[in-house]
Amino acid sequence: MRGAHPEAAHTVYAWRLADGQTARCSDDGEPKQTAGMPVLGVLSKAELCAVLCVVTRYYGGIRLGTGGLVRAYGQAAALAVEAAGVAAVRAWQQLQIQCTYPNYERLAKLVEDSGARVEAADYGAEVTIRVMVLSNQADTLELAVTNATSGSAVIERGATVDMPGPV
Numbered sequence: 001m002r003g004a005h006p007e008a009a010h011t012v013y014a015w016r017l018a019d020g021q022t023a024r025c026s027d028d029g030e031p032k033q034t035a036g037m038p039v040l041g042v043l044s045k046a047e048l049c050a051v052l053c054v055v056t057r058y059y060g061g062i063r064l065g066t067g068g069l070v071r072a073y074g075q076a077a078a079l080a081v082e083a084a085g086v087a088a089v090r091a092w093q094q095l096q097i098q099c100t101y102p103n104y105e106r107l108a109k110l111v112e113d114s115g116a117r118v119e120a121a122d123y124g125a126e127v128t129i130r131v132m133v134l135s136n137q138a139d140t141l142e143l144a145v146t147n148a149t150s151g152s153a154v155i156e157r158g159a160t161v162d163m164p165g166p167v
Contacts, residue, residue: 001054009059012073014040018050030073034066038074046081050089053077087164091135094119094158095142098128103149110148114141135160 002011012035014025023044025036039053055076064072095116099107104127111118116133133141138157145153 001056005056005058007058008056010035010057011054012036012039012057013052013054014043014077015052016040016043016049020047020049030069031066034069035073038070039077042074042077042081046086048081048086053080055080089162089164091160092117092132092163092165093135093138093160095131095133095138096128096156096158097131097145098126098154098156099145099149100126100152103153104129106148107145107153110144111141114144116141130158132161132163 001013002008005011010028010030012026012028012030014023014036016023023040025040027033027035027037030036035055035057039055043051043053055073057072097107097111107129108118108121111129111131111133114133114137116131116137119130119132121130122128131141142155145155
């Protein structure tokens with residue numbers, strides 16, 4: 001960020017690792033604990049992990065004082081977290097569902113309503129849908145597909161993958 005904003009007065013950062021325990025921050029020349037700590041405080045309060053937040057400050061000719069710096073850096077970090085949104089890394093199960101064309105639309109709606117992600121669909125003699133579903137919901141989706149097709153759909157499980165998704 002310093003390279004992208006060489007004229008900035010300060011490039012303050014804070015980060016937390018995925019373990020939720022390891023964290024660091026930098027005041028980048030601001031008075032001690034007036035910049036990095038407020039940014040880290042926002043990340044900690046939101047219980048965010050595997051995250052880095054950088055606040056770039058340009059000097060505007062007005063001295064903010066220590067209280068003003070704490071408020072400004074904390075507010076900037078809070079706005080950044082709000083704008084970025086939060087994603088959770090969870091285990092997703094890949095399913096491959098083969099069905100007849102008459103069942104396809106019903107299954108596509110069923111998959112969408114379940115919160116699963118359709119990765120691809122192949123249209124041959126039958127339709128094959130590749131779906132990613134949260135691992136803890138795979139059994140439920142399989143049962144729903146089986147019931148919706150009266151057992152005619154062929155379901156194969158693929159890999160389980162850790163992927164980010166909205167909270």
